[in-house]
Amino acid sequence: MRVKRNILLVLVAAMLSRCTPATGEMDIFIKNGIVYDGIDSLPKLVSIGIKGDRIVYVGNQEKEDIPTRRTIDAQGLIVAPGFIDTHTHADVELGSPSESDNKPFLFQGITTVVVGNDGSSLFPISKYSKIYEDQGIGTNVIFLVGQGTIRERVMGKVDRKATPDEVLSMQDLVKQEMDAGAFGMSTGLFYAPGSYATTQEVISLAKVVSKNHGIYDTHLRDEGCYSIGLVAAVEEAVEIGEKANIPIHISHIKCLGREVWKRSDSIIKIVEEANKRGVEVTANQYPYEASATGLQAAVVPRWAESGGKDSLFIRYSDPNLKPRILEGTRQNIELRGGPEKLLIVNSEYEAYEGKTLGELSESMELNPNEAVFEILKKGYARVASFSIDPYDIENFMQQEWVVTGSDGNTGHPRKYGAFPRKYKKYVKGGTIKLSDFINRSTSKTAQILRIPDRGAIQVGNYADIIIFNPETFGDRADYQNPFQLSEGLEYSIINGKISVENGGYTEKLNGRILKKE
Numbered sequence: 001m002r003v004k005r006n007i008l009l010v011l012v013a014a015m016l017s018r019c020t021p022a023t024g025e026m027d028i029f030i031k032n033g034i035v036y037d038g039i040d041s042l043p044k045l046v047s048i049g050i051k052g053d054r055i056v057y058v059g060n061q062e063k064e065d066i067p068t069r070r071t072i073d074a075q076g077l078i079v080a081p082g083f084i085d086t087h088t089h090a091d092v093e094l095g096s097p098s099e100s101d102n103k104p105f106l107f108q109g110i111t112t113v114v115v116g117n118d119g120s121s122l123f124p125i126s127k128y129s130k131i132y133e134d135q136g137i138g139t140n141v142i143f144l145v146g147q148g149t150i151r152e153r154v155m156g157k158v159d160r161k162a163t164p165d166e167v168l169s170m171q172d173l174v175k176q177e178m179d180a181g182a183f184g185m186s187t188g189l190f191y192a193p194g195s196y197a198t199t200q201e202v203i204s205l206a207k208v209v210s211k212n213h214g215i216y217d218t219h220l221r222d223e224g225c226y227s228i229g230l231v232a233a234v235e236e237a238v239e240i241g242e243k244a245n246i247p248i249h250i251s252h253i254k255c256l257g258r259e260v261w262k263r264s265d266s267i268i269k270i271v272e273e274a275n276k277r278g279v280e281v282t283a284n285q286y287p288y289e290a291s292a293t294g295l296q297a298a299v300v301p302r303w304a305e306s307g308g309k310d311s312l313f314i315r316y317s318d319p320n321l322k323p324r325i326l327e328g329t330r331q332n333i334e335l336r337g338g339p340e341k342l343l344i345v346n347s348e349y350e351a352y353e354g355k356t357l358g359e360l361s362e363s364m365e366l367n368p369n370e371a372v373f374e375i376l377k378k379g380y381a382r383v384a385s386f387s388i389d390p391y392d393i394e395n396f397m398q399q400e401w402v403v404t405g406s407d408g409n410t411g412h413p414r415k416y417g418a419f420p421r422k423y424k425k426y427v428k429g430g431t432i433k434l435s436d437f438i439n440r441s442t443s444k445t446a447q448i449l450r451i452p453d454r455g456a457i458q459v460g461n462y463a464d465i466i467i468f469n470p471e472t473f474g475d476r477a478d479y480q481n482p483f484q485l486s487e488g489l490e491y492s493i494i495n496g497k498i499s500v501e502n503g504g505y506t507e508k509l510n511g512r513i514l515k516k517e
């Protein structure tokens with residue numbers, strides 16, 4: 001009898017602890033909203049209570065007698081977990097006092113960004129964590145250690161195989177960065193100097209990451225047909241996952257360039273088969289038809305830039321090498337769809353911005369491949385490259401293992417608009433369901449990155465919550481005006497503190513550095 005009563009008491013206590021706040025009044029109470037919790041496919045009409053930095057109550061909307069300091073009436077609005085952006089280039093901005101608010105991402109509904117993508121990370125992480133922490137940041141941040149950065153530190157920018165000693169040194173540095181809190185390692189195998197690494201070298205480093213329970217995030221060696229080809233590049237990623245026993249996350253999955261358009265079906269098959277064999281393979285994607293990268297990275301042959309930009313121009317001035325460099329560049333421009341498909345979106349020489357390579361080469365009275373080097377002489381230039389087919393975008397987007405990632409970098413509208421654009425164009429347009437968009441921008445992403453206690457509206461989780469207007473939520477940035485904040489976000493709550501209120505920024509830096517335990 002007594003035992004039974006005790007069990008009953010435990011049950012009642014368990015029910016109470018799930019439904020009511022642990023103690024006293026709540027700091028924030030969100031009521032009347034249409035709640036997508038990040039996991040379920042149907043919305044719920046529930047209220048949410050926040051105390052400190054955690055969600056302490058999710059329950060019946062009718063019940064309004066819970067004492068609270070602050071009530072948010074979300075009538076007619078969608079309440080969701082804050083978005084987690086798996087792929088950004090916000091590293092430098094977050095360290096700059098004028099940009100550490102991370103507004104371009106914050107106003108998309110993003111509450112956590114990943115940095116250190118594409119093989120390139122700030123080094124050492126311990127130093128930059130401290131800078132971010134001391135100064136304050138507008139969103140949460142997760143670090144990845146970049147394989148290209150580590151290789152460059154040990155070997156410079158050279159195009160050669162690593163010696164066994166160099167591999168050991170790289171492994172030590174990867175371990176050091178994982179110990180500093182990185183969630184995994186990124187590679188940019190398309191870019192120098194990461195591209196100079198063999199598959200085996202990458203596996204050696206990935207094994208260290210695996211031991212530290214991190215993930216492997218990759219910009220594939222080839223997203224089109226520049227070197228080994230898209231299919232072989234995906235197979236390489238799967239091989240790394242298999243041999244290093246590590247989850248694989250493919251960044252900004254796409255079929256880049258006319259030659260590989262509509263190949264998404266075969267890529268999906270490779271991923272599905274790997275998943276069936278027990279190799280975890282997932283991907284992120286941005287919803288745009290143009291990719292963006294450095295002009296040099298986009299069209300200059302890799303062998304020609306070994307050693308860096310100075311070495312490139314030394315080779316370019318060598319009459320024996322120049323024709324080969326120009327021919328390789330010409331071919332790469334064609335693979336990108338021709339000079340009209342390459343739009344300069346950001347340049348140290350501002351007059352180039354907003355013009356295509358075709359327009360610039362005409363005004364310079366040069367061939368497009370020669371114009372590339374004139375442009376590069378004036379400094380760094382970034383291009384939007386219109387080389388992705390809508391069929392592949394939608395096909396990848398519909399896979400349950402593909403989550404949203406902005407790849408936000410300066411000059412491409414995706415930095416300001418990726419998540420709201422996906423909602424406006426692809427959810428409202430009927431490509432994917434609203435719950436799939438939300439779940440694959442929140443809890444699924446947290447699961448892929450192994451982030452504990454975030455990504456879902458659940459009691460006990462950190463209170464990273466957004467509230468947006470289903471009618472107006474959308475992107476405003478485009479290729480002509482890439483620096484327009486998105487609209488329709490009414491509230492953003494990060495770690496239980498309000499960062500966006502009634503559509504306006506509260507000037508509060510509520511983000512934290514999330515460290516891998």
Ligand SMILES: [Zn+2]
Pocket residue numbers: 118219251252407
């Ligand atoms: Zn990338």
